[in-house]
Amino acid sequence: MASDTTPNEAGDLTRRSVLKTSAALGLLAVPAVGLLSACASGGSEDKEGVGVDTADAVNPFKVDGKKPLEVVIFKGGYDDKYAIAQEAIYKEKFPESVITHHGIEDIRAEMGPRFNSKNPPDVIDNSGAQQINHADLANNGQYADLTPLLDAPTIDDANVKVRDTLLGGVVELGTYNGKFHVLNYGFTLYAIWYSGGLFAEKGWTAPTTWAEMLTLCEEIKKAGIAPWTYTGVHPYYLFDMMVTLAARHGGNDVIKNIDNLEPDAWRHASIKLALEAMADLKAKGYILEGSDGLDHRASQARWAKKDAAFIPVGSWLENEEKELLAADPNFEMKCLIMPPLDGSTNPNAVWAAPGEGFAVPQDAKNREGGLEYLRIMLSAKGREAFSKNTSSLTVVAGKTEGMPDSPGVRAANEALKTTATSAFPFKIDEWYPDFGKGILRPKLGEVMAGRLTPDEFIDTIQKAADDVKSDSAILKQKR
Structure with missing residues (x-):
């Protein structure tokens, strides 16, 4: 902007x-x-x-x-x-x-x-x-x-x-x-995608809260399927998880303040809770082994083959994996927006x-x-x-x-109709590419892989954001 x-x-x-x-x-x-x-x-x-x-x-x-x-x-x-x-x-x-x-x-x-x-x-x-x-x-x-x-x-x-x-x-x-x-x-709608056919076969119900998500992940794990996979090579796909969880918990201004380089914006409690939720998936063994080394096509292929139940990605997923999805007529592609954390004040926020x-x-x-x-x-x-x-x-x-009239299109439209009362943008990584691509994205991937704690991430990213703000050679944007 x-x-x-x-x-x-x-x-x-x-x-x-x-x-x-x-x-x-x-x-x-x-x-x-x-x-x-x-x-x-x-x-x-x-x-x-x-x-x-x-x-x-x-x-x-x-x-x-x-x-x-x-x-x-x-x-x-x-x-x-x-x-x-x-x-x-x-x-x-x-x-x-x-x-x-x-x-x-x-x-x-x-x-x-x-x-x-x-x-x-x-x-x-x-x-x-x-x-x-x-x-x-x-x-x-x-x-x-x-x-x-x-x-x-x-x-x-x-x-x-x-x-x-x-x-x-x-x-x-x-x-x-x-x-x-x-x-x-x-x-584009950014969401979590899953197989309706697999869920029907196993008797699973899509979660509506993060607490329900964790309970379901335990059931999925016991069934011998990884609850989650993600694109580790391109960790910007993880932005959906972090910003949606944070915006749903604390409101859209949490993200707006980050974009505007406001003081201590990254130290907001909602950011920490979102990061802790992401790290918790790894700590509990809910992520497909080796996901941190998979690119977008490899992770999506593992998901399409039902090696993992959930994957966070944009609504282009159906088109990108149409051949694999067509090979399984019972797949029935479905989606849900990131389930809100306990105490969320803005539970309908969506990144679309x-x-x-x-x-x-x-x-x-x-x-x-x-x-x-x-x-x-x-x-x-x-x-x-x-x-x-x-x-x-x-x-x-x-x-x-x-x-x-495809399963993915129907799922995306239904998700937007029922949840999109508070859509929000996220711009800081585009406005400041050295910060976004050089620091923010890699560090977020490290959190998801369990190699960096949420507190370490926040300290690193807040300092980097402060450095951007104080650098007079960098043209600032604002919304």
């Missing part, structure tokens, strides 16, 4: 997050509107050189249809088939354009040198474990301002601006230092947020085409291409074109 967000805007984030979540489920007919005011108008050109003709619903960015378009997609949980389908829509509109598609996994290794040499692609899905930090690229002027996209008419209705179709929070989460730079396109960040690089050769490609992604045809290929929602409010 932008560093110049006003107190009223920051304080209203929870309400907007709730609207966002509800709209994603089709519960709201009218989406929340982003914070940014229009800075590009009919026929004008913004200071970065991209104009928008708000009266032209066909070609508002004046795309040269003969120019080539290069698209880079993170080939992760969503794969890249949806993008190939969306590129076909662009090609249909501009048949003389040559489209170059790259589906890659290591964004940083392959795209970092291109950004530095001022030769980036025209559109990039900068996502995954090896993404380039969005804040760094935005702060360095390497991302174009996407405000013209917000002010452009939608493809499906010339009388409606793009900004007025997006879920609340999308603009805020993609804004850095007052400018909208990143379109987070996919809507826009993700899969798309940007148009400032040095792109065809920025106009890049903006139009994003506009196509947000159209009905573009949304259908995404949802049909990924079993996931986009960030266009109340629209579900192409969504399959």
Whole structure:
């Protein structure tokens, strides 16, 4: 979020997050509107050189249809088939354009040198474990301002601006230092996933509190199945556990204060209780042996094969493991939000947020085409291409074109309907990547592996956060 967000805007984030979540489920007919005011108008050109003709619903960015378009997609949980389908829509509109598609996994290794040499692609899905930090690229002027996209008419209705179709929070989460730079396109629920078929077979009931979770884990362990597995190689997947447990126990301000580098934010009692709950799973032998050395696909495969009952991950899981899940017709994928700790004051908090960040690089050769490609992604045809290929929602409010009727989709929607009254974001690891990736993520993994105590973690992370706050060379963000 932008560093110049006003107190009223920051304080209203929870309400907007709730609207966002509800709209994603089709519960709201009218989406929340982003914070940014229009800075590009009919026929004008913004200071970065991209104009928008708000009266032209066909070609508002004046795309040269003969120019080539290069698209880079993170080939992760969503794969890249949806993008190939969306590129076909662009090609249909501009048949003389040559489209170059790259589906890659290591964004940083392959795209970092291109950004530095001022030769980036025209559109990039900068996502995954090896993404380039969005804040760094935005702060360095390497991302174009996407405000013209917000002010452009939608493809499906010339009388409606793009900004007025997006879920609340999308603009805020993609804004850095007052400018909208990143379109987070996919809507993700972070939850615990399990097999409904396995639970029915064993007579187990999904827990509704953390105390019930521990009781069930003992039953699962006695049945010869590991209660939990997780992605140890990429410990940022553990954020869901920590921040959800903490936000449910102490309220969303616990997480907001961490993001804002408030004094002793990491020493809040709710953070310690969340960490102790995580460490307790390891101490009681409830985690699949060797999980700390498994990457995301390996841990998910062990879960899909029912070697472990629970796994914490985002709602892209069904699509990423669709082949393994299809091999077991009785699996019946289910999910639950992290069960609250005893004494929780905010037991319905849920981490559900826009993700899969798309940007148009400032040095792109065809920025106009890049903006139009994003506009196509947000159209009905573009949304259908995404949802049909990924079993996931986009960030266009109340629209579900192409969504399959699959167990994972039904489970995620049901979980959101019954629990998402207090959605929250978590930004500190993205805003300060050296802190997040270099210290916070590895140390959190050490806690889950039983090699670091909660108190040791808190002392280490609080000092690191204080160092970030006191370093005048680091640009600070605030929400």
